[in-house]
Amino acid sequence: MPALGPNAHLIGRPGSRAQLCTPALLLDLDAFQRNVALMAAFCRERGVALRPHAKTHKSVEIARQQLEAGAVGICCATIGEAERLTAGGIGNLLITSPIVTRPKLERLARLHERAAGLMVVADQIAAVDDLARIAAGTGRALHVLVDLGVGRQRTGCASTAGALAVARRIAGANSLAFGGVQAYAGHLQHVPEMAERARQGAPEDAKIEDVLEALSADSIAVPRVTGGGTGSHAIDAEGGLFTELQCGSYVFLDVDYRRVALRADAPQPFEPALFVRTAVISANAADHVTTDAGFKAFATDGPRPEILRGAPQGAEYFFFGDEHGRVELPDAPRHLPVGSVLECLTPHCDPTVNLHNVYHVVQDDALVDIWPIDARGAI
Amino acid sequence: MPALGPNAHLIGRPGSRAQLCTPALLLDLDAFQRNVALMAAFCRERGVALRPHAKTHKSVEIARQQLEAGAVGICCATIGEAERLTAGGIGNLLITSPIVTRPKLERLARLHERAAGLMVVADQIAAVDDLARIAAGTGRALHVLVDLGVGRQRTGCASTAGALAVARRIAGANSLAFGGVQAYAGHLQHVPEMAERARQGAPEDAKIEDVLEALSADSIAVPRVTGGGTGSHAIDAEGGLFTELQCGSYVFLDVDYRRVALRADAPQPFEPALFVRTAVISANAADHVTTDAGFKAFATDGPRPEILRGAPQGAEYFFFGDEHGRVELPDAPRHLPVGSVLECLTPHCDPTVNLHNVYHVVQDDALVDIWPIDARGAI
Numbered sequence: 098m099p100a101l102g103p104n105a106h107l108i109g110r111p112g113s114r115a116q117l118c119t120p121a122l123l124l125d126l127d128a129f130q131r132n133v134a135l136m137a138a139f140c141r142e143r144g145v146a147l148r149p150h151a152k153t154h155k156s157v158e159i160a161r162q163q164l165e166a167g168a169v170g171i172c173c174a175t176i177g178e179a180e181r182l183t184a185g186g187i188g189n190l191l192i193t194s195p196i197v198t199r200p201k202l203e204r205l206a207r208l209h210e211r212a213a214g215l216m217v218v219a220d221q222i223a224a225v226d227d228l229a230r231i232a233a234g235t236g237r238a239l240h241v242l243v244d245l246g247v248g249r250q251r252t253g254c255a256s257t258a259g260a261l262a263v264a265r266r267i268a269g270a271n272s273l274a275f276g277g278v279q280a281y282a283g284h285l286q287h288v289p290e291m292a293e294r295a296r297q298g299a300p301e302d303a304k305i306e307d308v309l310e311a312l313s314a315d316s317i318a319v320p321r322v323t324g325g326g327t328g329s330h331a332i333d334a335e336g337g338l339f340t341e342l343q344c345g346s347y348v349f350l351d352v353d354y355r356r357v358a359l360r361a362d363a364p365q366p367f368e369p370a371l372f373v374r375t376a377v378i379s380a381n382a383a384d385h386v387t388t389d390a391g392f393k394a395f396a397t398d399g400p401r402p403e404i405l406r407g408a409p410q411g412a413e414y415f416f417f418g419d420e421h422g423r424v425e426l427p428d429a430p431r432h433l434p435v436g437s438v439l440e441c442l443t444p445h446c447d448p449t450v451n452l453h454n455v456y457h458v459v460q461d462d463a464l465v466d467i468w469p470i471d472a473r474g475a476i
Numbered sequence: 477m478p479a480l481g482p483n484a485h486l487i488g489r490p491g492s493r494a495q496l497c498t499p500a501l502l503l504d505l506d507a508f509q510r511n512v513a514l515m516a517a518f519c520r521e522r523g524v525a526l527r528p529h530a531k532t533h534k535s536v537e538i539a540r541q542q543l544e545a546g547a548v549g550i551c552c553a554t555i556g557e558a559e560r561l562t563a564g565g566i567g568n569l570l571i572t573s574p575i576v577t578r579p580k581l582e583r584l585a586r587l588h589e590r591a592a593g594l595m596v597v598a599d600q601i602a603a604v605d606d607l608a609r610i611a612a613g614t615g616r617a618l619h620v621l622v623d624l625g626v627g628r629q630r631t632g633c634a635s636t637a638g639a640l641a642v643a644r645r646i647a648g649a650n651s652l653a654f655g656g657v658q659a660y661a662g663h664l665q666h667v668p669e670m671a672e673r674a675r676q677g678a679p680e681d682a683k684i685e686d687v688l689e690a691l692s693a694d695s696i697a698v699p700r701v702t703g704g705g706t707g708s709h710a711i712d713a714e715g716g717l718f719t720e721l722q723c724g725s726y727v728f729l730d731v732d733y734r735r736v737a738l739r740a741d742a743p744q745p746f747e748p749a750l751f752v753r754t755a756v757i758s759a760n761a762a763d764h765v766t767t768d769a770g771f772k773a774f775a776t777d778g779p780r781p782e783i784l785r786g787a788p789q790g791a792e793y794f795f796f797g798d799e800h801g802r803v804e805l806p807d808a809p810r811h812l813p814v815g816s817v818l819e820c821l822t823p824h825c826d827p828t829v830n831l832h833n834v835y836h837v838v839q840d841d842a843l844v845d846i847w848p849i850d851a852r853g854a855i
Contacts, residue, residue, distance in 0.1 A: 103556070103583060118555075118579040120855050152798060174799045175768075176497075177482070194768070194799060197814050198755045200497040204482060220758055221814060251766050251800055252758035259760065283797060376577045379599055379631035381638065387630050389554075389573070392827045393855045397777040398795065416777065418662060419531060419826050420553045420573060420855065421630050435576050435600060447798050448771045451831070454853045473853070474833045476499050476772045476799065 101467045102455050113464040119376040119438065120390035122453040124468070126460050128370035129348055130162070135366055136330070136347045137166035143334040148172050148191060148323060150345030153447045155472035156456065157185030159348065164189075170214065172343045176204050177475025179212065185471055189214035191323065193279065193343065195244060195252055197224050206231040209239055216276045218244040220253045225266040225273070232272035240276035241267045242323065245308055247301040248284035260308045261315065268317050277321035278312075280305050281343065286328030291358045295332050305338050327367075331360040351446035352400045369442050373402065373449070374457075375422060377437040386433045388414075388422040390441070393452060395422075399445035407439035414441055480846045481834050492843040498755040498817065499769035501832040503847070505839050507749035508727055509541070514745055515709070515726045516545040522713040527551050527570060527702060529724030532826045534851035535835065536564030538727065543568075549593065551722045555583050556854025558591065564850055568593035570702065572658065572722065574623060574631055576603050585610040588618055595655045597623040599632045604645040604652070611651035619655035620646045621702065624687055626680040627663035639687045640694065647696050656700035657691075659684050660722065665707030670737045674711050684717050706746075710739040730825035731779045748821050752781065752828070753836075754801060756816040765812045767793075767801040769820070772831060774801075778824035786818035793820055 104121065107113035114123075140147040149163045152174035160171045160182055170189030173179040179190045196205050196217055209215050209232060219225045219241050232239035243264045246253030254260040260278070268275040282301045288294040305322065312319055325333035325342040333339045346354050349371035358364040375390035395402050395416075402414045404424070411427030426433060443449040451473055458466040483500065486492035493502075519526040528542045531553035539550045539561055549568030552558040558569045575584050575596055588594050588611065598604045598620050611618035622643045625632030633639040639657070647654040661680045667673040684701065691698055704712035704721040712718045725733050728750035737743035754769035774781050774795070781793045783803070790806030805812065822828040830852055837845040 103579070116579055118583065119577065195757050195814075197757050198498065198817075200482070200495055204497065220760060224814065246758075246760055249796075250761040250764075251796055251802075253760065255760040255762075378574050378576050379625075381599060381625055381632065381634040382629040383634075385629075390855070392775065392777045392824075393830050396771065397775070397827075398771045417628075417630055419830075423630075435574075435603065438577075445771075448776075451772050451798075452853065452855070474831065476769070476831070 101469065104457060104464060105467055107464045108466060110463065112462050114459050114462045115438070117374055117457060117464065119374050120394040121374045121457050122450070122455070123372040123374055123440065124456040124458045125370045125372070126458050126465060128368040132348050132350065132367045132370055133162055133166050136344060137168065140334065140342060141167060145334045145339060146321070146341035148341050148343055149348070150174070150193070150343050151178055151182060151472070153345030153450065154348060155450060155470050155475070156468055157182060157187060157471045158468045160187045169341060175475055176201050176208065178472040179215070180204070180208055181472040181475050183208060183212040188212065191216040191242070193218060193281065195220055195224055197227070202227055202231050206235060209237070210235050216240040216242060218242045218279050219263055219267065220244040220246070222263060222266050225263060225270065229270035229272050238272060238274040240274045242276040242279045242321070243267065245278055245280040245305060247280045247304055248282040251283060253280065257304070257307045257311050261311045264312055264317055265315065275317060275320070277319050277323065278305065278308060280322070280324040281326070282324065282329065283326070286326040287353055287357055288328065289357050291332070291361060294329060298329060298332060302336055302338055309338070327354055327359065328357050346446055349443070349446040352403050352442050352444045355442070369405070371443050371446055372405065372440045373443060374438060374440050377424070377433050377435050380433065380435050385423045385425050387417060388424055388439065389420065391417055391421045392419045395441070395443065396445040396448035396452070398448060402441035402444050404439050404441050407437060408433060480848065483836060483843060484846055486843045487845060489842065491841050493838050493841045494817070496753055496836060496843065498753050499773040500753045500836045501829070501834070502751040502753055502819065503835040503837045504749045504751070505837050505844060507747040511727050511729065511746045511749055512541055512545050515723060516547065518709070519713065519721060520546060524713045524718060525700070525720035527720050527722055528727070529553070529572070529722050530557055530561060530851065532724030533727060533829060534849050534854070535847055536561060536566060536850045537847045539566045548720060554854055555580050555587065557851040558594070559583070559587055560851040560854050562587060562591040567591065570595040570621070572597060572660065574599055574603055576606070581606055581610050585614060588616070589614050595619040595621060597621045597658050598642055598646065599623040599625065601642060601645050604642060604649065608649035608651050617651060617653040619653045621655040621658045621700070622646065624657055624659040624684060626659045626683055627661040630662060632659065636683070636686045636690050640690045643691055643696055644694065654696060654699070656698050656702065657684065657687060659701070659703040660705070661703065661708065662705070665705040666732055666736055667707065668736050670711070670740060673708060677708060677711060681715055681717055688717070706733055707736050707738065725825055728822070728825040731782050731821050731823045734821070748784070750822050750825055751784065751819045752822060753817060753819050756803070756812050756814050759812065759814050764802045764804050766796060767803055767818060768799065770795055770800045771798045774820070774822065775824040775827035775831070777827060781820035781823050783818050783820050786816060787812060
């Protein structure tokens with residue numbers, strides 16, 4: 098577990114937000130907890146289970162709060178994330194990418210012995226046979242879902258026939274239990290307009306429906322249909338196909354997702370809760386100042402960070418190397434002095450979190466806690 | 477210090493490279509050590525000192541080997557890097573970005589008490605005064621260089637007059653010692669053609685020369701002129717202005733730098749030494765397979781990773797989300813089965829290293845050691 102870093106002595110001190118060493122990843126506790134509660138309530142009302150994705154936050158404490166709010170379990174992207182969360186006492190994990198290759202299967206076998214309710218996915222028959230072999234050694238059934246390829250075909254079976262064959266193989270293995278169907282349409286999540294997102298999702302839903310019919314015809318009971326994300330959650334909850342949703346980013350809301358209309362009644366019900374605090378370290382240029390947060394503090398796979406606090410309206414952040422940001426200022430006032438501190442909404446939240454060691458948990462002007470990013474680097 | 481990860485039990489086993497859990501960051505020990513020796517010899521022959529930049533590798537062990545090969549010290553980009561290297565027994569550190577804001581100055585004061593030969597930079601008078609104040613409390617002089625802004629003006633004084641004023645302030649402070657001039661022309665490093673790089677560098681050199689003349693006229697002795705990088709090292713060594721070079725990436729050579737002609741006599745004297753090993757985890761699509769390395773295993777601020785081993789000629793890697801890569805295959809053979817393992821040259825090496833916890837040090841087909849990335853996340 099990473100140490101709590103150079104700001105640990107500030108926890109609980111009034112005004113300590115202003116004394117944080119920069120760059121620092123901030124989590125607004127109240128906004129975060131409202132987001133957790135809002136999604137939990139939404140799923141409860143619609144009768145769909147919530148299994149939030151920990152790839153977003155990689156945190157035992159956040160997973161714990163999600164479970165406390167009513168989540169049925171937690172998703173992990175990697176065996177490493179599942180190991181760290183298990184070590185932190187989190188159960189009912191679903192690893193959402195296929196586990197293949199011998200070294201990872203060996204880790205999975207060891208994890209399965211100590212992780213209550215662990216589930217995995219498979220998208221080919223040979224992988225099911227590998228899972229059956231390692232589970233046979235542990236003396237308890239491993240729950241395996243068939244992964245169905247939708248959208249850009251990142252993982253998953255490419256056809257109903259393929260999915261049926263994999264499901265049959267799972268159901269027929271003594272050491273395995275058939276856990277249901279997973280289908281994650283990643284390509285839909287960031288489509289800005291809700292109607293367009295629903296339109297693009299319809300053929301994917303048809304694929305899922307086709308697989309469910311084939312399983313039913315084969316008398317294979319389907320304990321769960323899991324998938325969806327923050328972008329598609331409202332559509333998926335209405336659609337009636339999914340029994341549980343794998344939303345992740347709703348806890349933080351990032352620059353990407355703030356542009357996406359998430360619900361028909363309230364386009365953006367979630368609040369930005371995750372920021373990077375960065376200080377101006379040089380101000381000798383005519384047209385910009387330089388801050389201490391660059392490629393190693395913000396993810397670079399998506400949009401630029403958005404300055405929310407600390408700079409005049411219209412100031413914009415641009416990447417300026419590994420450790421630096423360039424802030425271009427509007428016409429007047431032209432200058433931000435050295436030592437000024439800005440807070441920026443994180444661009445793509447998942448890979449941004451993965452760059453940091455801890456969350457600096459703030460309420461108003463105080464640092465109230467520091468939570469380790471337990472599974473950081475557990476790729 | 478991060479733990480050694482899931483592959484630690486493989487150290488020293490013949491054939492263990494093939495048994496590594498993926499994704500894994502690999503360091504080819506022989507190629508790496510040849511790179512270290514080659515740059516050390518070059519600087520020795522040209523009579524210029526080498527102070528390699530640890531922002532690239534963030535590793536105590538690599539810094540130790542660079543010092544053993546003759547480096548006069550090590551550069552750090554952040555106070556956090558300097559703290560971790562100091563804890564690992566590395567001395568003679570230069571922090572290459574201005575340290576401002578009170579929380580960082582307090583850390584610097586504590587570090588200065590235990591870090592022999594620590595040097596920092598400043599680009600404004602108020603910052604010099606802050607440094608003088610914290611150094612006064614420690615009882616030993618802090619060496620401060622004036623940072624001169626060149627190129628894109630990321631940090632540094634914008635004019636000769638400004639640099640002279642800062643240098644005078646340093647030289648006049650009782651608790652400080654004037655350490656010389658730093659000028660880092662980051663914008664030159666990746667200019668592919670050497671002649672064009674030299675042409676673009678000439679006006680920057682003129683700025684440095686102007687400052688050196690002003691300091692000389694003011695009878696301020698200049699202990700060192702430090703700057704340069706892997707891209708400009710040969711030009712800077714010839715130019716006669718720099719007394720020490722801050723090269724970083726030469727130890728690894730990445731996709732970016734492999735395209736840059738580094739020397740007149742031998743355009744690319746360094747060897748690729750840093751790779752990410754990644755496995756195919758899904759292969760159900762007609763036009764691609766999916767691997768287990770994405771945004772969280774490779775930096776995304778530069779070019780794409782290049783597949784060097786494990787795939788047919790012409791196969792190309794594309795990012796496919798946080799934890800996934802899409803490998804598009806040439807016409808024939810069309811398929812790479814699940815479990816196939818590829819090794820990719822890292823795109824931009826510095827932020828790629830920062831994503832991982834350890835180097836898997838390999839020689840031929842064996843894992844021979846694991847080195848922690850001690851300052852990972854020390855932003």
